[in-house]
Amino acid sequence: MMDKILSVDPNLVPKKKLNTGDVMPMIGLGTFGSDRCDSLTIADAVRVAIIGGYRHIDCASVYGNEKEIGQVIADLIKEGVVKREELWITSKLWNDCHHDVAKACRKSLADLQLDYLDLYLVHWPFPNFHAKGVSVDSRDPNARPYIQVEFMEVWSEMEKLKKEGLVRNIGTSNMTVPKYKLLLRDCAIRPAVNEMELHPHFQQPEMFDYMVKNGIAVVGFCPIGSPNRPDRDKTPTDTCPTKDPVILDISAKHGIHPAVVCVKWAVQDGHTPIPFSTKPKNIMSNLRCSFEDPLSDEEMSAIKSIDKNCRFIKGQVFCWEDANWEDLWDLNGEIKGW
């Protein structure tokens, strides 16, 4: 499979300098199989990606494939394809492990066969979780609203991991500006990265600007609009960035797939997309587009104008009793349940 792929020089891929001084490649491979792809298929995609020139892999314990990915990474290091220090490996603390952050981190490290993570994120800012593959109506009976004191306990455990050298950078995911203000007020070590949903139909300008102003790098998930996301994350009003006429027009002009336009836009916009794919051709198009054939200023402005404020990963299954998904996102600027 690989002999047909023209590998890319990883030095050509844009990099983001973090507030810790570390340097993160500005495109990574996503590894969530949306409950559809098995672990070995995803591990194989990681193999293709690293051989092809990717150096950034976005993992999480809840994706259920860190063992298989870890084996691929170990094999590639052993084969001399890549050195550990050239890789940027992210993992995430799942919601049911907030009470034992160190144990969860050590489990991810063991599964990934690594001595340290480049980035460890708190996946969601509350301990509410769901069983694998549950329907959108399913609720964790113990689910509760965000509680600042509890979140800071988790964060201080994250800080310890950094001090101990188990992780080089710590960060957050699925946060809001009101929650972030409290985190920055109370933390000892500031987050280096915030991972958030970002694509042309969900640009989150206020949140994005807040991160930029506070020196926190942004990783964008679902950069293509996650067309194969689990059914629990689909609602009838959802839009589709890869079918947007503006994206289609730009893709026709550049002779590229609409998905690639989305990835290109993300990198040029200054954040770090982590597109998922299991197809070598798509994996490589997404990497190459980060430095080839840039979009014009007019094209970037045209994409800016198609924001539909359409969140796909609503998090319904994390709602507490009587809450609806909007309550998770502090839409009126206040933390619900605070």
Ligand SMILES: NC(=O)c1ccc[n+]([C@@H]2O[C@H](COP(=O)([O-])OP(=O)(O)OC[C@H]3O[C@@H](n4cnc5c(N)ncnc54)[C@H](OP(=O)(O)O)[C@@H]3O)[C@@H](O)[C@H]2O)c1
């Ligand atoms: N922090 C969080 O809470 C969170 C939440 C969601 C996701 N994530 C992360 O973000 C990653 C990406 O999100 P996602 O996987 O939901 O969605 P996505 O990257 O927006 O979309 C992935 C889909 O796009 C297709 N695709 C990719 N490149 C393509 C190309 N060049 N041409 C045509 N189609 C292409 C893929 O199909 P093919 O396989 O057929 O190419 C795949 O079905 C996840 O894998 C995960 O690592 C994080």
